[in-house]
Amino acid sequence: MDSQPIIPEPLSANDKNSFAYKTLSYRLPIIITKVIDLLCRQRKQIISIDLKLPPEQQPEAEEETKQLIEELAKLKYELQTNKSIRPIVSSSLSDTQAWNDLLNEEYRHNDNVVYFNVSWLLSECYFYRMMHEIFIRSKYFQNFDQFFTVKKESFELCLKPAEKLAKHLLMLNDQQQSSDYQESTFTFYTMHSLWGNKFDLSLSCGERKQTGDFDFNELESKILVNDLKNFWSFMQQLLSGQNSNNNQNDKKSYRIDIILDNAGYELFTDFCWVEAMHTIGLLPKDQVIVHFHVKCMPWFVSDTMTSDIKWLLKYVNDTAGISLDLKRLNERFNENFRHRQWLIEEHDFWTLPHDYAQMPRVAPELYRDFCHESRLILFKGDLNYRKLVGDRKWNIRTSFKQAIREFQPKSAAICTLRTIKADVVVGIHDDPVIIERIKQFPSDWMEIGEYAVINFLKID
Numbered sequence: 001m002d003s004q005p006i007i008p009e010p011l012s013a014n015d016k017n018s019f020a021y022k023t024l025s026y027r028l029p030i031i032i033t034k035v036i037d038l039l040c041r042q043r044k045q046i047i048s049i050d051l052k053l054p055p056e057q058q059p060e061a062e063e064e065t066k067q068l069i070e071e072l073a074k075l076k077y078e079l080q081t082n083k084s085i086r087p088i089v090s091s092s093l094s095d096t097q098a099w100n101d102l103l104n105e106e107y108r109h110n111d112n113v114v115y116f117n118v119s120w121l122l123s124e125c126y127f128y129r130m131m132h133e134i135f136i137r138s139k140y141f142q143n144f145d146q147f148f149t150v151k152k153e154s155f156e157l158c159l160k161p162a163e164k165l166a167k168h169l170l171m172l173n174d175q176q177q178s179s180d181y182q183e184s185t186f187t188f189y190t191m192h193s194l195w196g197n198k199f200d201l202s203l204s205c206g207e208r209k210q211t212g213d214f215d216f217n218e219l220e221s222k223i224l225v226n227d228l229k230n231f232w233s234f235m236q237q238l239l240s241g242q243n244s245n246n247n248q249n250d251k252k253s254y255r256i257d258i259i260l261d262n263a264g265y266e267l268f269t270d271f272c273w274v275e276a277m278h279t280i281g282l283l284p285k286d287q288v289i290v291h292f293h294v295k296c297m298p299w300f301v302s303d304t305m306t307s308d309i310k311w312l313l314k315y316v317n318d319t320a321g322i323s324l325d326l327k328r329l330n331e332r333f334n335e336n337f338r339h340r341q342w343l344i345e346e347h348d349f350w351t352l353p354h355d356y357a358q359m360p361r362v363a364p365e366l367y368r369d370f371c372h373e374s375r376l377i378l379f380k381g382d383l384n385y386r387k388l389v390g391d392r393k394w395n396i397r398t399s400f401k402q403a404i405r406e407f408q409p410k411s412a413a414i415c416t417l418r419t420i421k422a423d424v425v426v427g428i429h430d431d432p433v434i435i436e437r438i439k440q441f442p443s444d445w446m447e448i449g450e451y452a453v454i455n456f457l458k459i460d
């Protein structure tokens with residue numbers, strides 16, 4: 001009899017030794033306290049500068065902040081006292097039905113649906129969704145992004161490395177397309193995009209700690225699964241496949257998808273990755289369309305929304321004192337969007353707590369596009385990785401292919417670039433050297449964002 005692979009249970013804060021437990025007990029309360037604090041201290045600036053409300057509406061909006069603070073404090077209390085996770089009642093958002101469907105499913109299987117007794121994915125996503133609900137229900141704060149200030153300040157701290165990278169990119173030689181040159185450039189920009197994932201502001205509870213200066217030689221040994229070579233071979237095949245197609249009418253005939261993670265410096269490195277690949281001829285601009293997938297609400301503190309992309313482009317363009325190189329590169333990004341070579345896509349799926357193995361069932365149109373239209377799906381960051389592998393208690397030796405289960409888009413390659421910030425990792429080969437090394441790591445090595453994985457998979 002064929003034995004089915006055993007699917008381990010999801011991570012949950014019901015385990016007091018888990019990072020999920022720490023997250024719900026300590027990190028999320030700190031994050032929401034900072035939002036409350038922001039509304040207390042900066043409500044006047046938020047109302048007049050961020051929301052640009054006319055003077056006659058400002059007193060009423062200021063009054064409304066009291067209500068918001070009360071509701072945020074209540075949400076924090078409900079989390080800390082392990083209250084029930086209830087259906088979403090009054091939202092005007094398009095994801096409400098999907099949320100309530102999945103919660104109803106949860107009530108059927110679980111007779112105690114409270115924060116510390118559901119999967120970590122469900123409790124953490126629900127928390128951010130309910131925080132957003134508070135603002136959505138308000139009169140004046142519906143478009144307020146409670147994390148905008150920290151995202152903005154975090155990028156401002158990285159201007160120097162951004163300028164340096166821009167300078168490098170502008171000097172790339174678009175004529176010199178030898179394979180060695182392409183490979184070393186590909187590696188350099190992939191490393192930037194990978195380690196750019198350290199710029200998440202949720203792990204640091206909103207503290208801006210990173211500076212952007214990375215020593216890639218030193219960091220190489222911290223990449224525990226490194227499928228970069230396979231990723232590189234695929235990029236070459238992609239190009240040669242296109243080149244062998246002599247039919248000029250087939251130009252612009254393929255797309256790639258990047259499931260973005262954090263705004264600010266990580267987003268900038270992601271744009272640099274694509275622009276560098278365009279420049280050295282690996283992703284020729286006249287043949288590829290890049291779909292950037294963003295979140296449609298403030299999410300896990302620093303996740304990218306459409307407004308963050310617009311802010312970045314405008315900020316670099318408008319701010320005096322920023323280097324000419326960075327401004328010129330930014331103009332190229334702008335042009336890519338203007339010419340629709342780069343597209344921004346929003347979908348509710350990315351802010352639902354679903355494991356990506358459920359995508360074929362719950363977001364069939366998205367999955368269909370991935371299967372039929374896309375050549376490469378690049379997943380950035382920790383949360384995307386958690387969702388790909390179902391946020392389950394996998395043995396670290398489990399293969400990536402097994403861990404992603406039903407998420408197997410035919411014809412597209414999948415790549416993840418992730419710094420490890422949650423206690424789930426797969427694909428660590430039985431290499432005794434790596435296993436020995438891991439034994440020497442600090443006990444919280446999966447929680448600190450100091451180690452990384454690059455998984456690459458092409459399903460044929």
Ligand SMILES: O=P(O)(O)OC[C@H]1O[C@](O)(CO)[C@@H](O)[C@@H]1O
Nearest residue numbers: 200202203381382383384421422
């Ligand atoms: O921005 P990323 O890389 O998805 O990280 C998200 C963060 O959220 C969590 O997944 C949960 O809080 C952390 O483990 C991680 O720090």
